[in-house]
Amino acid sequence: xxYNFFEKDQFSPxxxxxxxxxxxxxxxxxxxxxxxxxxxxxxRMLVLxxxxxxxxxxxxxxxxxxxxxxxxxxPHPREAIIIGGGDGxxxxxxxxxxxxxxxxxxxxxxxxxxxxxxxxxxxSAGINDQRVKIVSxxxxxxxxxxxxxxxxxxxxxxxxxxxxxxxxxxxxxxLIEKNLNIDGVFVTQSESLFFHLPHVIKVQxxxxxxxxxxxxxxxxxxxxxGNWWTFSIASKLIDPRKVLRQVDGNxxxxxPEVHMRAFLPDSIQNxxxxxxxxx
Amino acid sequence: xxYNFFEKDQFSPxxxxxxxxxxxxxxxxxxxxxxxxxxxxxxRMLVLxxxxxxxxxxxxxxxxxxxxxxxxxxPHPREAIIIGGGDGxxxxxxxxxxxxxxxxxxxxxxxxxxxxxxxxxxxSAGINDQRVKIVSxxxxxxxxxxxxxxxxxxxxxxxxxxxxxxxxxxxxxxLIEKNLNIDGVFVTQSESLFFHLPHVIKVQxxxxxxxxxxxxxxxxxxxxxGNWWTFSIASKLIDPRKVLRQVDGNxxxxxPEVHMRAFLPDSIQNxxxxxxxxx
Numbered sequence: 001x002x003y004n005f006f007e008k009d010q011f012s013p014x015x016x017x018x019x020x021x022x023x024x025x026x027x028x029x030x031x032x033x034x035x036x037x038x039x040x041x042x043x044r045m046l047v048l049x050x051x052x053x054x055x056x057x058x059x060x061x062x063x064x065x066x067x068x069x070x071x072x073x074x075p076h077p078r079e080a081i082i083i084g085g086g087d088g089x090x091x092x093x094x095x096x097x098x099x100x101x102x103x104x105x106x107x108x109x110x111x112x113x114x115x116x117x118x119x120x121x122x123x124s125a126g127i128n129d130q131r132v133k134i135v136s137x138x139x140x141x142x143x144x145x146x147x148x149x150x151x152x153x154x155x156x157x158x159x160x161x162x163x164x165x166x167x168x169x170x171x172x173x174x175l176i177e178k179n180l181n182i183d184g185v186f187v188t189q190s191e192s193l194f195f196h197l198p199h200v201i202k203v204q205x206x207x208x209x210x211x212x213x214x215x216x217x218x219x220x221x222x223x224x225x226g227n228w229w230t231f232s233i234a235s236k237l238i239d240p241r242k243v244l245r246q247v248d249g250n251x252x253x254x255x256p257e258v259h260m261r262a263f264l265p266d267s268i269q270n271x272x273x274x275x276x277x278x279x
Numbered sequence: 280x281x282y283n284f285f286e287k288d289q290f291s292p293x294x295x296x297x298x299x300x301x302x303x304x305x306x307x308x309x310x311x312x313x314x315x316x317x318x319x320x321x322x323r324m325l326v327l328x329x330x331x332x333x334x335x336x337x338x339x340x341x342x343x344x345x346x347x348x349x350x351x352x353x354p355h356p357r358e359a360i361i362i363g364g365g366d367g368x369x370x371x372x373x374x375x376x377x378x379x380x381x382x383x384x385x386x387x388x389x390x391x392x393x394x395x396x397x398x399x400x401x402x403s404a405g406i407n408d409q410r411v412k413i414v415s416x417x418x419x420x421x422x423x424x425x426x427x428x429x430x431x432x433x434x435x436x437x438x439x440x441x442x443x444x445x446x447x448x449x450x451x452x453x454l455i456e457k458n459l460n461i462d463g464v465f466v467t468q469s470e471s472l473f474f475h476l477p478h479v480i481k482v483q484x485x486x487x488x489x490x491x492x493x494x495x496x497x498x499x500x501x502x503x504x505g506n507w508w509t510f511s512i513a514s515k516l517i518d519p520r521k522v523l524r525q526v527d528g529n530x531x532x533x534x535p536e537v538h539m540r541a542f543l544p545d546s547i548q549n550x551x552x553x554x555x556x557x558x
Contacts, residue, residue, distance in 0.1 A: 010440050011438040011439065011440050011470070011475065011504075012471075012474050012475075012504040012505065013474055014474070014504075057558075058473065058558070060558075061558075159290040160290065161289050161290050191290070192501075193499075194337065194499070194501050195291050195292055195293075195501070196290065196291075199290075218499070220472075220473070220497070220499035220506050220507035220508075221506075222471075222473050222474070222505055222506045222507065225290075225291040225293075226291065226501055227499050227500075227501045227506035227507075228499035228501065228506075229499075252558070253558070255544060255546060257544030257545065257546065258544055258547075261540045261542075261544065263540075265534060265536030265537055265540065266536065267534060267536065268537075279336075279337070279339075279340075279531070279532070
C-alpha cells in the first residue's frame with residue numbers, strides 16, 4: 001500500500017509529494033546529479049543525487065549549528081578547514097569570526113561550488129574572500145598527503161553512502177586528529193539521532209577513542225530525513241559544551257544559550273557512547 | 280513537477296511514499312476516518328483523517344514530553360484532566376505520578392478510545408485504571424458547563440483544523456485558567472516551531488494574557504509535519520522551566536535535564552511572544 005500521509009494536511013505549508021516544486025537547473029557532474037529547485041515554502045533548494053542538501057528557508061539553522069559551536073570553543077581560531085560544503089554556507093559562517101586568517105575548502109566536486117555561486121549567491125559569496133583557498137580533492141586524500149596544523153576542522157558531508165562514506169571512517173578521524181593543533185576542535189554533521197542511531201553511536205565511539213573530549217549535540221531540521229539532526233564535536237583541550245568567550249557574529253539562530261542547550265544531557269550522551277541507547 | 284526526495288535515500292530506514300505500509304484496520308466514525316497501519320520502521324500507526332497521530336516507535340517522546348514537564352512543575356498533582364488523547368498515551372504517563380487521585384479523559388470520539396484499546400494495548404492500558412474517568416464530549420463544552428479545580432490540564436489535540444480549532448482559542452484557554460487551582464499548571468501541544476510559527480506565536484500570546492508564567496519548549500518529532508514540535512506550558516505560581524522535585528517515573532526519555540534543556544532560550548522566547556520571530 002502506498003500512502004501519502006500529508007495529502008489532507010491542510011495545516012502545513014507544504015505537501016510532501018512536492019507537486020509544487022519547479023526545477024530551474026540540472027546537470028550530471030563527474031560525481032553526481034546536481035539539481036536546483038524552487039519551492040513555494042522552502043525557497044530555492046540544492047539537491048544532490050535526489051537528496052535535499054539545503055533550502056534557502058532553513059539552511060541557516062544547519063550552517064550556524066555546524067560551525068559556531070566549534071569556532072567558539074577554540075580560544076583563537078585562525079586556520080580552519082571545511083571538508084565538503086561546496087555550497088559555501090560553512091565558509092560564510094566561519095568568516096563571521098574576525099580571528100580567521102585562512103579557510104581551506106576541500107570540495108571534491110568543483111561543479112557544486114560553481115552551481116551554488118550562480119544559484120545561491122547569498123550562501124556562497126564568502127568563497128570569493130581572499131582568505132579562502134579552494135581545493136578540489138577528496139578530503140581524506142588531502143589530509144593523507146599533507147601535513148597541517150588546523151585550529152578548527154569542519155566536515156560538512158553528504159550522507160555516508162558512496163564517496164562520503166570514508167568521511168565517517170576511523171581512519172579519516174585519526175587523520176583529522178593528527179592535523180589539528182593542541183587546542184584544536186573538530187566537528188562533523190553526523191546524521192539523525194532517530195533514524196540513524198547506529199551510525200551516530202559509531203561516530204561517537206570512534207571520536208571517544210581519538211579525542212580527550214567528544215560530545216553530541218542536536219538541532220531539529222525539517223529538510224533532512226529523521227529530522228532530529230546530530231553534530232559530533234571533539235576537542236583536544238577545551239570542553240565544547242561550555243561557552244567561554246563572546247563573539248558578536250550577527251547570527252540568525254545561534255547564541256551561547258542555544259549552544260549550551262543543544263548538547264545531550266549526560267545520561268543520554270553516556271548511553272549513546274556505550275551503545276546502550278535504543279529507541 | 281512532482282518529486283520524491285527520498286526515493287534514492289538509501290541511508291534512511293523509511294521511504295516517504297510509504298509503499299511499505301499495511302492497513303490493518305479502518306473505519307469512518309461519527310467524527311473522522313480512523314486507520315491503524317503497520318510500518319516496518321515505525322511499527323503500528325494511528326492515523327486520523329489521513330494524518331499520523333502516533334507510532335509505536337516514537338510515541339514515547341511525544342507523550343513523555345507533553346505530560347511530565349507539567350506534572351513535575353506542580354508540587355502535588357492530584358487531579359488531572361486530559362482533553363483529547365483518546366489513545367491513552369497521556370493517561371499512561373500521568374499515572375506514573377503516584378500523587379494522582381483522579382484523571383478525567385475528555386475525548387469527543389469514543390471510537391478512538393475503543394480502537395486504541397484493541398490495537399494499541401501497551402499505550403491505552405491505563406484507561407482501565409480505576410482513577411480514570413472517561414467523558415465523551417467536546418473539551419470546551421465540558422469546561423463551559425461545569426466547575427472544576429484541576430491541578431494539571433493537558434491538551435493532547437489534533438491539528439487546529441476542524442473541531443480541534445476551538446482547543447486553541449483564547450476562550451478555551453480562559454476556561455482552563457478558571458478551572459485550574461491556584462498552583463495549577465496547563466500544557467498543550469502547539470504544533471511546529473518551523474512550519475506553524477504564526478500559530479505558535481498566537482498560542483504564546485494568548486497564554487501570556489491569561490497566566491502569570493507561560494513558556495514554549497520543544498522536541499524533534501519525525502512523524503509530525505515540521506518536526507520541530509512545540510509544547511506551550513503555563514502556570515499560575517511555579518516557574519515550569521525549573522525542576523524543583525524528583526519523580527522516579529520509569530521514563531524512556533524524559534529526565535530533569537531533558538526538561539530544562541527543552542525550553543527555548545530567553546532571547547527566542549521573547550522574540551516569539553512579541554511576534555518578532557521570523558524564519
